[in-house]
Amino acid sequence: MYQGQDQSGEAGGLPWQNTSRGQEANSPFLEFDCRIAPVVGRIYKNKLLGIVTLGFYRFWGKTHLRRLLWNGTRLGEDRLEYHGTGKELFIGFLIALVILTPLLFVVGVVSSVLALTAPALEIIGSLLNFAVLFAFWQFARYRLWRYRLSRTSWRSIRFYLEGKGLRFMGISLLWTLASLFSLGLLYPVLRQKLLDYQINNTVFGDQNFRFTGTAGGMFKTYLPFILSNAFLLSGAILYFVFYSPVTFSDLGGGEMASYEQTAATGEFSLILMGVALLSMIFMVMGRVHEIRFMAANMSFGEARFRSELPVSRVLLVFIIMGVLTIVAYGALFMLLPQLMIADPIMMIVLVLVFFVVIYLLFDVLKTVFLVMPLMRLFCRTLYITDISSFETVAARSGESPRYGEGLADALDVGAF
Amino acid sequence: MGLATGRLFDGRSAGAVSVSVYIRANELVIEDEAGTPVGVWSLDELRDVSPVPSKIEISLSFGEEDPARLTIGDAGFIADIRRQCQTLNKRRPLQAGWWKPYAIWIGGGAASVAVLFVFVLPFLATVVANMLSDDTRDRIGRETKDYIIKTFARDKSPDKAICEGTAGQAALEGLVARLASAEAGTSTPITLTVVKSKVPNALALPGGHMVIFSEMIDHADRPDALAGVLAHEIAHIREKHPINLFVTNVGIATVFSLVLGDISGGTIIAGVGQMAVGAAYTRDFEREADSLATRIMTEWQYDMSAMIPLLRSLEPKARFMHVPIFATHPGMEERIEKIEAAGNTGAGPALGADEWAAVKAMCGA
Numbered sequence: 001m002y003q004g005q006d007q008s009g010e011a012g013g014l015p016w017q018n019t020s021r022g023q024e025a026n027s028p029f030l031e032f033d034c035r036i037a038p039v040v041g042r043i044y045k046n047k048l049l050g051i052v053t054l055g056f057y058r059f060w061g062k063t064h065l066r067r068l069l070w071n072g073t074r075l076g077e078d079r080l081e082y083h084g085t086g087k088e089l090f091i092g093f094l095i096a097l098v099i100l101t102p103l104l105f106v107v108g109v110v111s112s113v114l115a116l117t118a119p120a121l122e123i124i125g126s127l128l129n130f131a132v133l134f135a136f137w138q139f140a141r142y143r144l145w146r147y148r149l150s151r152t153s154w155r156s157i158r159f160y161l162e163g164k165g166l167r168f169m170g171i172s173l174l175w176t177l178a179s180l181f182s183l184g185l186l187y188p189v190l191r192q193k194l195l196d197y198q199i200n201n202t203v204f205g206d207q208n209f210r211f212t213g214t215a216g217g218m219f220k221t222y223l224p225f226i227l228s229n230a231f232l233l234s235g236a237i238l239y240f241v242f243y244s245p246v247t248f249s250d251l252g253g254g255e256m257a258s259y260e261q262t263a264a265t266g267e268f269s270l271i272l273m274g275v276a277l278l279s280m281i282f283m284v285m286g287r288v289h290e291i292r293f294m295a296a297n298m299s300f301g302e303a304r305f306r307s308e309l310p311v312s313r314v315l316l317v318f319i320i321m322g323v324l325t326i327v328a329y330g331a332l333f334m335l336l337p338q339l340m341i342a343d344p345i346m347m348i349v350l351v352l353v354f355f356v357v358i359y360l361l362f363d364v365l366k367t368v369f370l371v372m373p374l375m376r377l378f379c380r381t382l383y384i385t386d387i388s389s390f391e392t393v394a395a396r397s398g399e400s401p402r403y404g405e406g407l408a409d410a411l412d413v414g415a416f
Numbered sequence: 417m418g419l420a421t422g423r424l425f426d427g428r429s430a431g432a433v434s435v436s437v438y439i440r441a442n443e444l445v446i447e448d449e450a451g452t453p454v455g456v457w458s459l460d461e462l463r464d465v466s467p468v469p470s471k472i473e474i475s476l477s478f479g480e481e482d483p484a485r486l487t488i489g490d491a492g493f494i495a496d497i498r499r500q501c502q503t504l505n506k507r508r509p510l511q512a513g514w515w516k517p518y519a520i521w522i523g524g525g526a527a528s529v530a531v532l533f534v535f536v537l538p539f540l541a542t543v544v545a546n547m548l549s550d551d552t553r554d555r556i557g558r559e560t561k562d563y564i565i566k567t568f569a570r571d572k573s574p575d576k577a578i579c580e581g582t583a584g585q586a587a588l589e590g591l592v593a594r595l596a597s598a599e600a601g602t603s604t605p606i607t608l609t610v611v612k613s614k615v616p617n618a619l620a621l622p623g624g625h626m627v628i629f630s631e632m633i634d635h636a637d638r639p640d641a642l643a644g645v646l647a648h649e650i651a652h653i654r655e656k657h658p659i660n661l662f663v664t665n666v667g668i669a670t671v672f673s674l675v676l677g678d679i680s681g682g683t684i685i686a687g688v689g690q691m692a693v694g695a696a697y698t699r700d701f702e703r704e705a706d707s708l709a710t711r712i713m714t715e716w717q718y719d720m721s722a723m724i725p726l727l728r729s730l731e732p733k734a735r736f737m738h739v740p741i742f743a744t745h746p747g748m749e750e751r752i753e754k755i756e757a758a759g760n761t762g763a764g765p766a767l768g769a770d771e772w773a774a775v776k777a778m779c780g781a
């Protein structure tokens with residue numbers, strides 16, 4: 001049912017079409033059937049206990065939430081199990097605190113001092129700060145995946161992530177710079193390098209996952225979207241330079257805006273929003289095709305994969321989420337002026353309550369209407385040739401991280 | 417008791433072993449297809465591993481460290497086992513010594529944060545305070561002062577929060593200039609602003625900016641009492657304490673945001689914690705400021721002991737209100753003793769009768 005419609009039109013001529021090795025990946029592989037009510041209940045509980053314990057409950061709260069989500073994921077007919085504990089996350093955080101806080105602290109102080117000494121150095125200071133945080137984040141992200149995989153089991157056998165966080169950080173930094181300097185043209189190569197390192201280091205039991213996708217293949221996957229984006233942006237720039245009655249200089253200091261100018265500014269922001277929206281859509285399409293490319297070039301033992309993730313359904317999820325967000329914030333800003341009229345003390349109380357509700361609500365909305373539907377969609381549209389490669393795997397002997405995510409937590413990487 | 421079929425995963429491979437299971441006395445007996453027992457699990461040790469108990473499928477574990485899992489999809493049997501095994505969804509008892517890693521790392525974390533606060537932060541703050549250019553200090557001071565004035569102005573315009581009184585302002589500026597020119601004073605040019613406020617306070621800000629709240633002037637019964645306060649603030653400025661405090665606050669904010677992590681309940685507390693921790697000068701800074709102030713007052717032959725009634729009148733308020741400077745000035749009694757011990761520093765008065773009247777009239781009260 002869900003494998004239909006989309007594959008006919010848009011997949012034509014793209015690199016994963018020529019499926020090799022004779023066998024087609026047609027059997028269902030993953031199923032996400034996590035129930036919503038326990039997840040919502042858990043998010044509320046986590047938030048409230050988080051406030052009461054000054055945020056320290058988060059380690060245990062995250063663990064409970066993950067147990068629910070993992071349990072809601074079926075691989076073949078058996079569910080995944082999450083083995084992590086709040087204690088591991090908490091101690092991982094303390095370790096990060098002992099070892100890394102002084103380091104980050106010195107960087108933080110040095111960069112704010114740079115910013116204070118001379119405004120000209122401020123940009124360098126914040127760039128430095130950003131670069132250090134970005135590098136740490138890449139490193140932490142890898143360690144976090146390792147922790148999560150090492151705490152995930154299926155049929156009593158654990159997953160694991162080999163490789164080195166520092167190496168991953170290096171690859172990521174190098175190719176992020178390259179893609180920045182090439183104005184995004186080398187972005188597909190960055191994605192390919194990261195997938196390559198990550199997937200080839202992913203292990204279930206004693207067996208490695210393999211990724212054979214090339215930078216060229218990834219480039220072809222992304223090219224239509226990069227070109228569309230480039231086309232879109234240059235079109236927009238050309239429009240504003242040659243046709244628009246409003247030039248950029250006018251927009252700055254319009255102390256006596258005439259009617260036409262106001263109209264033109266409205267048109268300008270409308271077009272700008274349109275361009276941003278289209279560009280975002282292209283980005284989502286690129287990501288969806290990346291996932292399909294990834295699946296088509298991934299193998300585990302004899303097993304090969306295929307993803308039919310439909311662009312239209314993914315976009316629909318984002319649109320629903322976007323509308324809900326606008327409605328939620330719209331309600332907030334409609335109600336605020338009403339609250340202002342009420343007497344001052346009541347107003348403060350009401351506004352506070354209101355913000356807490358919105359703050360709690362938004363995470364629930366995000367989980368229920370964005371994360372879970374996307375997860376469901378991804379799982380349902382992933383196919384495998386034959387699951388038996390997973391069933392014959394033996395347990396891996398080797399170390400696994402003793403404590404949790406540490407620094408990643410301090411930087412608040414990943415919601416779950 | 418009924419017999420059910422299930423699949424056993426032994427933790428050594430992902431292959432399933434088809435088994436039949438039944439409950440005997442207080443045990444779960446697991447047999448393979450040939451009827452050979454492959455395991456006997458005690459019901460007390462048995463746990464349901466799924467976070468939400470289900471009526472139609474169950475995955476069982478036997479022992480904390482045992483990776484083996486038994487999966488059963490027989491609703492009747494699941495109901496049976498739930499009835500007979502009350503501990504199925506309970507936590508396993510904690511192992512002996514479970515608290516040791518907590519103790520070690522909480523201790524380590526606390527020690528690391530303590531080292532940061534006690535050694536690294538003061539050191540960095542001093543280094544940075546001396547590194548910053550006069551312009552930068554001036555900019556920070558001006559921004560802080562604007563912020564304070566805006567806070568006290570509330571719904572009024574900021575100009576209304578500043579006390580005008582030209583004669584009084586001139587008298588105070590003259591007094592500050594005299595005090596600053598003392599040997600224990602400072603060459604940093606000082607800008608003085610008097611702000612209308614019910615909080616009795618005086619602040620020295622980075623870059624030689626000084627703010628006196630009107631309530632402080634109201635509390636002073638003699639010019640020399642006010643001169644003592646001004647001398648104290650001048651001493652802070654001489655020793656670059658305000659910029660030191662500012663850098664310390666930046667550091668504390670960094671530490672708090674790292675420790676408390678994400679926004680879930682943490683950020684608001686971080687703000688409050690930072691205020692509580694960061695608003696105080698250290699005891700050492702205050703002693704230093706007091707002893708320099710005494711030297712300044714002696715040089716001009718003003719009466720430092722006039723400060724004692726002022727300090728005493730501030731004390732009850734300081735105890736109940738959040739008054740950044742005087743509430744956190746440690747050991748009021750100790751300070752008063754020190755001032756008394758300094759003996760007679762002079763007779764004053766620091767301002768003439770006309771000047772003093774002009775100062776008192778500055779804020780219109």
Ligand SMILES: [Zn+2]
Pocket residue numbers: 648652697702705741745
């Ligand atoms: Zn002081």
